[in-house]
Amino acid sequence: MKRVAALAGVGVVLLGTAIVLELGGVAPRAELWSGAGAGVVFLLALALAPAAAPRRSAVRARLLAAAGIAALIAVAALWQESRQPAPEVLLLLIPVALLFATAGLALREAALERRRARLREAGSRLDGAEAERRRWARELHDDTLQELAAVQVLLATPTGVADAREIVGRQIQSLRRLIAQMRPLALDALGLAAALEDLARNARDRDGVDVEVAVDGLPRLPATVETAVYRIVQEALTNAVRHAGGGRVRIEATTHGPAVRVLVRDDGPGAPPAGFKAGHGLLGMQERAELLGAELFVGSAPSGGTVVRLELQAQAAQEM
Known part of the structure; x- marks a missing residue:
């Protein structure tokens, strides 16, 4: 252009x-x-x-x-x-x-x-929001609701209090993770770098995947921009964990001159995972990148594995 x-x-x-x-x-x-x-x-x-x-x-x-x-x-x-x-x-x-x-x-x-x-x-956003609601409903039904029913049964027995307390503790942590996925508190309070660290920590605890984060010189960006970048990284990490077939993921957020570059790279086979081609994951990432005026690449990394690369101009992002 x-x-x-x-x-x-x-x-x-x-x-x-x-x-x-x-x-x-x-x-x-x-x-x-x-x-x-x-x-x-x-x-x-x-x-x-x-x-x-x-x-x-x-x-x-x-x-x-x-x-x-x-x-x-x-x-x-x-x-x-x-x-x-x-x-x-x-x-x-x-x-x-x-x-x-x-x-x-x-x-x-x-x-x-x-x-x-x-x-x-607009249709994609509605479909994505509906998919998120279905996922939250499944998690609440399959995890929280079932264990609360177990708590009810345990509390009816004389010796079930300790087990009930353990289940309640697990559900408190589960609900905290779910709330963090809906709107990460670290993103508002500490910025994108802290939110990416928190995202990686939750993935390690929940999925047992080795997620490494490297942030260098990342400036504070407008809230709408940081939220869009966070959601792109979140979707890329979710696909890497669920579909890439590897055991390690690396998230990088760095500045290259006037540009901010964000990478999500896994150690899987290298082809874009099938999950990117189904549903609304990739479409949502592309639309968020377009709204930011950023470039998005999804493909195989030269060193192996799948890479998601987002690059946006910091000056243009500051003006949004």
């Missing part, structure tokens, strides 16, 4: 020059070359602009509209240069009109695509 932005800047300068010359009514030949040059530059930027994301589709539509304006000014300058009352050059207005029509259709399609993306995102 940097090359597209640079070309668009050049096109704006040329287009501005052509407009000034048109308003002044002088130097039609210079106006012609400025307008034509602006149109060519905008079309070149259009050819280089990616069209995958809805926002980029809107950029392409605006470039197309700017090319149409530049072409219109070039046609007007060519008419002035020809010094004829009704020259055949006016036929060039036909492709200019087509450019404007195409730009209008592209803008409309980009708006529709943005709306569809918002609907998909």
Whole structure:
């Protein structure tokens, strides 16, 4: 996108020059070359602009509209240069009109695509929230509720108090872990680094997996950004524990110049685990990364195992 932005800047300068010359009514030949040059530059930027994301589709539509304006000014300058009352050059207005029509259709399609993306995102969030509710319901039913029923039975016997106290203690710890998964207190109080340490500690205690955390120079980020990063790491860690088939996971959060890089790497076979391809785990991670304007990679690490890499610009994150 940097090359597209640079070309668009050049096109704006040329287009501005052509407009000034048109308003002044002088130097039609210079106006012609400025307008034509602006149109060519905008079309070149259009050819280089990616069209995958809805926002980029809107950029392409605006470039197309700017090319149409530049072409219109070039046609007007060519008419002035020809010094004829009704020259055949006016036929060039036909492709200019087509450019404007195409730009209008592209803008409309980009708006529709943005709306569809918002609907998909909202649906994914609802599905993810519903999946979390189902998981919490299973944990509360299969673990907490069953053991509380056992406590009720034990308390009915003369010698069951000690066993009941042990079960209640286990459930207190289980409920604390569940509450921490819903909203980690460390994230609000101490920041992302402490929350990642807490996440790793819970995974070690609950799943018996060796989880190592390395945090270096990680700045405090806005709460919404830290929450999104935490959820991405949480999902990556959950998939590594459940699907990767390894015994060790390493979480890294470091700064590289203006960028913040977060890695979750396991020592499994190396292909992206099947859990990433099912359900809403990977989709939720991708959507959170897109909302942050960050880059997300999921694949095999060169040294083996599966790696999830998130990279975002610290300055842009601070402004969110």
